[in-house]
Amino acid sequence: MSEPDIHLYTAATMNGYKPVIFLEEAGVPYDLTFVDFSKQEQKAPDYLLLNPNGKIPTVYDRAEGRAIFESGAILWHLAEKYGQFLPSDPVARSEVMQWTLFQVGHIGPMMGQAMYFQRIAAPNGHDEPFSIKRYVDESRRLLEVMDTRLDGREWIAADEYTIADMMLYPWARAYVWAKVDVDGLSNLKAWFDRIDARPAVQKALTIPKAQPQFWDENADPSAFLKENAARFATDVKKA
Structure with missing residues (x-):
């Protein structure tokens, strides 16, 4: 084979x-x-x-x-x-590119830093409230941008499910791990529900390993928190 x-x-x-x-x-x-x-x-x-x-x-x-x-x-x-999940129309493709780069340039870095300072730096003795507030607040603002964009839309770009949704979903949906409040963001929550319901997505989130503490407010993060903080402890020491 x-x-x-x-x-x-x-x-x-x-x-x-x-x-x-x-x-x-x-x-x-x-x-x-x-x-x-x-x-x-x-x-x-x-x-x-x-x-x-x-x-x-x-x-x-x-x-x-x-x-x-x-x-x-x-x-x-x-x-x-x-030839999937990317429209052929140039304007629609441009929309997909814009929201893809929105994830790369904004959602990922800001939520990543919110996670880093709360989930890695603080457990390793570097509790920095100013940094935490800065990144959590900016993450909330970016999720509000997404919520506004999704008003009257099922998907983030091109009126169809595209790679832009796939790029944004794992980060935005991990608001639980970033400790970002999504109260009042009804359009965003409905988008989460639509993607949560897709069998291929739920299968993908178990490959190579499921990490329920990223997405599930009811999951117990304690064991993984300790493991994760220890795994990146050397990064904190270098900083």
């Missing part, structure tokens, strides 16, 4: 789930390598040849003989390669 075109290197993080969501939604065969942060596998020389930034995810496209890194570039590549 021949190998699938797509080999995915990923981990169970907000960025790591994005290409899994696409591949499961599109029904594309792929194989997967789990990148273990605790072993610093993302910094291994062989991996850095694929992704010079030493992050996840990365895709190796065997048919093209090349690697693609950065989640937005990966989803754009997959959408063009398989």
Whole structure:
């Protein structure tokens, strides 16, 4: 049996789930390598040849003989390669690109910092209320931008389910882990419900590993919180 075109290197993080969501939604065969942060596998020389930034995810496209890194570039590549979840109309494609970059440039960095200062820095002895408030407040503002955009719309761009939704969902839906309040954001919550109901998404969120504490307010985060803080303790010490 021949190998699938797509080999995915990923981990169970907000960025790591994005290409899994696409591949499961599109029904594309792929194989997967789990990148273990605790072993610093993302910094291994062989991996850095694929992704010079030493992050996840990365895709190796065997048919093209090349690697693609950065989640937005990966989803754009997959959408063009398989002709799914990216409209052909230039204006609609531009909308998808704009909201994809909104995630890359705003939602991801701000919510990521909200998570870092609360879930990693504070447990390692660096409790910084000013930084926490700054990133939590900005994350809330960005979710309000999404809520306004979704007023009267089912999907974030192009009036259809696209890679822009797949890019934004893992981050925005992880408001629980970022400790960002979503009260009053009814359009955003309805969008969460629509994507939560998609079987391929729910399957994707278990690959390579389910992390219910990211999304579920009723999940007990205590064990993972300790593990996660310890895993990134060296980053805090470097800072």
